[in-house]
Amino acid sequence: MISTKLFKINQIPKRTRYNMRALHTITKTAGLSGMIFFFTFGMFSCKAILKDTDLNDLEKVVSMNMGPCYGNCPVYTITVYDNGIVAYEGERFTERRGVHIRDIGRSDLKALKQELVAANLFKFPNAFKSQIPDLPTVTIEYFEDGRSKVIRGKDGRPPQVLKIQELLEQIANEGEWKQQQAPATGVPEDFIAHELIVQLDREVVPEQWSRQYAQQDLRVVKRLSPNNSYWLVRYNTDAMHPNDMLRQMRQDPDVIKVEFNKSVQGRQRDR
Structure with missing residues (x-):
């Protein structure tokens, strides 16, 4: 069953609402088999709603960006919204590239909010100087009552901030x-991001x-x-961003x- 606290009923597509009312009638007349069908439909409806969620319409609770390091540190941004939806945008060295979303549920959202309040992030400085340059920079932004707080740093951050990161x-x-959303390659549309033409020393x-x-x-x-x-070479864009590969x-x-x-179309336009 879809919770109205997580999804406003007017955000559900009209056809889905109509089908849900129809299936409710089925469960009254079809007994257990109808209920099984109803819950199966509900599961797929929730997945469809997740896929169609417009993140720009949601209110942020907290976000965290994990920056790059000198090695293969995962680079991504995770954002938790006020209705329990979480967005994960993977950039590189992560199994999930592009934008992925899921629902963490009301209880986990409530627990996270309690930890954020207890951490009292507004009392800390916005940035912490690092003594270890090759660590990834972690940026946490907290949203509360129309205001926001950004805390950025590597090592040397207080335990309350590290707990939120954890x-x-x-x-x-x-x-x-x-x-x-599929990952953006960051290269022009006519270019083939995973292929390079390389002139090597003879x-x-x-x-x-x-x-x-x-x-790579x-x-x-x-x-x-x-x-x-x-020479024509190919590489894995999941292992390294195309622009970083070109630079290296x-x-x-x-x-x-x-x-x-x-692409062929791109070469034809260059002629």
Whole structure:
């Protein structure tokens, strides 16, 4: 059954409301089998509502951004809303890239709000200086009664702030998530984000050179011409953001030139 505290009835699509009333009638006349069908329908209706949720219409409670580090730290933002909906936007080094949402339920939401009030985040400074530069920067923003509080830092933050971070990390790593929006590549539409055209130094053996990018699952696809050292390579955009991959390649001393591969339509427009 859909709780009106989590979803306003006028936010439910009209067709869904009509079907729910019809199924309510079925359960009165069809007994147990009708009830089973009704609850099955309700489960799928909730999933549909989650998928169609407009996050811009919801009121934020707290959000946390986990920034990058010098290694493979997960980069993501998690936001908890006042109706129990949670949005997770994964950027890199995370199993979920793009925007995913789920409902944590009223009891977990209430418990989180109690911890936020107890933490009294407004008494802390907005930023904490770090002594360890390669740690990820964690930014927590708390919303209360029309005001907000941002706390940013790495190490050296107080236990109350670390506890809120731990709770939000727990929410991020649990539950069943539904993808609402595919990850943005950050490259023009005509470009193929997971393919690069690389000009290597003529002394470089491509297969050996590619081993240094094993973490990005890079593989050499083919040589583009027998008379030059241009190669088509592919890599895993889940392992590294396309713009970061391009930047790293440009710093490689064995690479003379590198660019994203283009779609056929993009190449035709360039002519």
